[in-house]
Amino acid sequence: MAGTVRLRGSAPRPQVVAHRGSSHDTAEHTLGAYLRALEVGAEGLECDVRLTADGHLVCVHDRDLRRTASTRGAVSTMNLAELDELDFASWKNPWADLDDEAPEVDPETGKVLTLRKLLETVADFDRRVELAIETKHPTRYGGLVERRLVELLDDFGWSGKKSPARVMSFSYNAINRVQRLAPDLRVVMLVEKAHHWPLLRPVVGPDWIIGPGIKELRDHPGLGKHLRKADREIHVWTVNTADDLQLCLDLDVTAVISDHPAHMLELLDSAG
Incomplete structure (x- = not known):
């Protein structure tokens, strides 16, 4: 995964999330x-959150658990205790048990992660670490997700x-709810497609951060140029190459x- 990058004059380096x-x-x-x-x-640290049937926010991206926990259940229909019985790590390296030289892993680090536990981990860490928390919609619990968050x-x-x-979502209504519940909290309006921006531009708040995907910025250069010209703060997902x-x-x-x-x-540290 080689490559180099070049910083632009006095521009500050971006936060790596x-x-x-x-x-x-x-x-x-x-x-x-x-x-x-x-x-x-x-x-x-970025995370997606979903609400369990008994009202706990857990860090899970997909609506159902087939990909990451090998079960057909949906997060929203299960209690935290039920989710806690599942293995959320083995799918990533299914042959780990056969590797005699693999380091021992605490099984607790592969269980379902509650948002509370993640917040505690960040609060206890020895340097400032920020959190980008995405609420997933549509969901059967609607605005209760943002309220609980x-x-x-x-x-x-x-x-x-x-x-x-900071709280992120592709749902304009979700970001609006967060603003009503916590007016001073930073929010990020995620933009899935470049052609969504002209519809969002007249209604997003003046201080809202804008979060386009890297593919849309590559495929539609005008989107990035417009956001920069409008002096919008930009957070981009998912950036993996030089x-x-x-x-x-x-x-x-x-x-x-x-x-x-x-x-x-590493790329930023070695940038010219």
């Missing part, structure tokens, strides 16, 4: 993936201007969300 943890080499959304991301120096952030004193957390990172640097992006946080940090 670990996408679902260090998900390139560790099972996504597990405690192990986030501990690995912290170990390599990630400056932020803000309540949890309140428990940590993290719903104000100085919070290390070429993608260079595009972000050229647009003065303030955060890159990556499956490979260690590689992004």
